[in-house]
Amino acid sequence: MGWWHRLKPNSLVARTLLLTLLAVLIAQGIATSIWYTESKHKELSGIRSASESMATMFASTVTFFQSLPVRYRHIVLDQIRNMGGTRFFVSFNKEKLIVEPIPDTQLKVASVNAVTQVLHQKLNNVESVSVDFSRPEHLRLLKNDIYLSDLPKSWAHHTLTLEPIDPPILVVQIELGDSEWVYIAALLPAPYVTLDDTILGREQVIFLFFSTSILLVLTYFLIRKQVKPLRRLARAANEMSMDIDQPPLTEEGATELVTATRAFNRMQQRIRRYVSDREHLFSAISHDLKTPITRLRLRAELLESDVKRDKFNKDLDELEMMVKGALQCVRDTDLHENNAYVDLSEMIESVIETHNQYQPKVSFTPQILDPIVAKPLAIKRVLTNLIDNAVKYGHQAEVMLEEDQEYVTVTITDQGKGIPEDKLEAVFEPYYRIATDDSGHGLGLGICRNILHGHGGDLIIRNHPKGGLVARIFIPLSLEV
Numbered sequence: 001m002g003w004w005h006r007l008k009p010n011s012l013v014a015r016t017l018l019l020t021l022l023a024v025l026i027a028q029g030i031a032t033s034i035w036y037t038e039s040k041h042k043e044l045s046g047i048r049s050a051s052e053s054m055a056t057m058f059a060s061t062v063t064f065f066q067s068l069p070v071r072y073r074h075i076v077l078d079q080i081r082n083m084g085g086t087r088f089f090v091s092f093n094k095e096k097l098i099v100e101p102i103p104d105t106q107l108k109v110a111s112v113n114a115v116t117q118v119l120h121q122k123l124n125n126v127e128s129v130s131v132d133f134s135r136p137e138h139l140r141l142l143k144n145d146i147y148l149s150d151l152p153k154s155w156a157h158h159t160l161t162l163e164p165i166d167p168p169i170l171v172v173q174i175e176l177g178d179s180e181w182v183y184i185a186a187l188l189p190a191p192y193v194t195l196d197d198t199i200l201g202r203e204q205v206i207f208l209f210f211s212t213s214i215l216l217v218l219t220y221f222l223i224r225k226q227v228k229p230l231r232r233l234a235r236a237a238n239e240m241s242m243d244i245d246q247p248p249l250t251e252e253g254a255t256e257l258v259t260a261t262r263a264f265n266r267m268q269q270r271i272r273r274y275v276s277d278r279e280h281l282f283s284a285i286s287h288d289l290k291t292p293i294t295r296l297r298l299r300a301e302l303l304e305s306d307v308k309r310d311k312f313n314k315d316l317d318e319l320e321m322m323v324k325g326a327l328q329c330v331r332d333t334d335l336h337e338n339n340a341y342v343d344l345s346e347m348i349e350s351v352i353e354t355h356n357q358y359q360p361k362v363s364f365t366p367q368i369l370d371p372i373v374a375k376p377l378a379i380k381r382v383l384t385n386l387i388d389n390a391v392k393y394g395h396q397a398e399v400m401l402e403e404d405q406e407y408v409t410v411t412i413t414d415q416g417k418g419i420p421e422d423k424l425e426a427v428f429e430p431y432y433r434i435a436t437d438d439s440g441h442g443l444g445l446g447i448c449r450n451i452l453h454g455h456g457g458d459l460i461i462r463n464h465p466k467g468g469l470v471a472r473i474f475i476p477l478s479l480e481v
Contacts, residue, residue: 012230016223017216024212044110047192051114058115058172058184059122061090065182088186089159091142094179096130100138102168107195108133111188115172127175133168133195136161139185160185167193229253233261238456240268293320341371342379344408344475348399351383361391364399372408372475374455379475382448382459383410386471389444390414393435394468407457410473418463427461
């Protein structure tokens with residue numbers, strides 16, 4: 001599913017491809033509309049001119065036959081037809097034939113109007129003029145019950161058919177008098193023979209498809225090549241949050257990416273130097289404070305007053321506890337271990353089983369989930385601390401495990417008194433404790449939250465409406481080994 005991860009809608013590659021496709025569609029749409037408007041204007045002008053020319057020939061034909069005696073018209077017409085001397089089919093009918101028209105288009109309407117207008121101008125002594133187009137298979141000739149397919153091929157097929165495209169046929173019927181109609185059928189001249197009114201032809205669609213596909217493919221490989229350093233930078237930033245000791249990134253890609261990578265390498269170097277200095281500082285403080293504290297204890301034993309000696313030792317105990325707590329806080333939040341696949345359900349069971357006293361007090365139903373990537377010891381420290389607090393201060397604990405698209409959530413609910421609403425965030429501060437016992441330093445919750453922040457997750461606590469405290473652990477699914 002790596003290709004889907006690269007092409008999901010919120011990725012840079014997918015957004016660039018969608019933007020490119022949108023730009024191509026808009027550009028092609030504008031270009032096509034301009035081309036279609038111009039070509040349609042020329043095409044309409046051309047078909048009007050061609051139709052007017054044909055109408056002039058129709059009018060001349062009608063005038064010629066009107067000049068002949070009625071009894072000779074059919075004889076002359078048959079002779080001309082037998083010699084193939086006409087470019088269109090002409091007949092004299094006693095009635096107006098039925099025409100099954102084709103759907104109206106701009107080209108059809110323009111041609112019909114042009115022919116009608118010319119015929120009305122050229123023929124003054126006719127009763128009526130009817131102009132329309134019909135498909136060859138629906139064309140009636142001579143009578144309403146005779147179709148084109150019923151006539152001998154020498155009569156009209158060579159004039160009115162053009163295989164394999166079978167274009168529509170122009171039908172003109174002119175009423176000369178009672179029961180006397182001149183019937184004319186003809187094909188329009190090229191390139192208007194088909195009355196094709198499509199905006200984009202098959203060849204144009206194929207050209208647009210291949211040109212757009214080539215553009216998108218080239219854009220995909222270009223952006224993919226540019227995104228690789230950016231993806232590597234994001235992965236390094238995520239890994240640095242887990243382990244500061246990462247090798248520097250290779251500076252490659254576009255100028256902006258090289259600048260960002262160089263800045264990241266410098267930042268990582270400064271953070272690594274800061275963390276190292278902090279560790280050395282606390283180690284030095286620990287070493288330097290042990291000697292004076294021990295010396296003060298020895299001197300406290302020389303005090304004659306037992307009351308003063310006890311107070312002095314109590315102050316030293318508190319000082320030593322604060323030093324140890326600070327060192328523990330620094331040591332526990334430094335996640336110096338590698339990522340690994342962790343089965344949270346199995347780890348929770350292990351935490352519960354390790355502390356036998358939890359088993360009758362902690363309820364947990366294992367879930368079958370995919371392993372997550374995390375620091376195993378750090379996550380186990382978080383679970384142990386929170387379950388220990390739930391049993392210790394809440395008496396009973398219920399652990400639930402859930403998973404969604406972004407996080408695995410561990411919910412720990414106890415049955416204690418909860419925490420005052422105004423102190424739900426204060427308990428994460430170092431040395432802040434609500435309990436009055438002496439078994440803790442007030443550092444556990446802060447350490448747990450810092451560990452989860454280092455994983456890109458979080459720890460949120462709230463009071464349950466029915467009593468007790470609810471602690472929710474959020475661990476992201478997007479980490480990599």
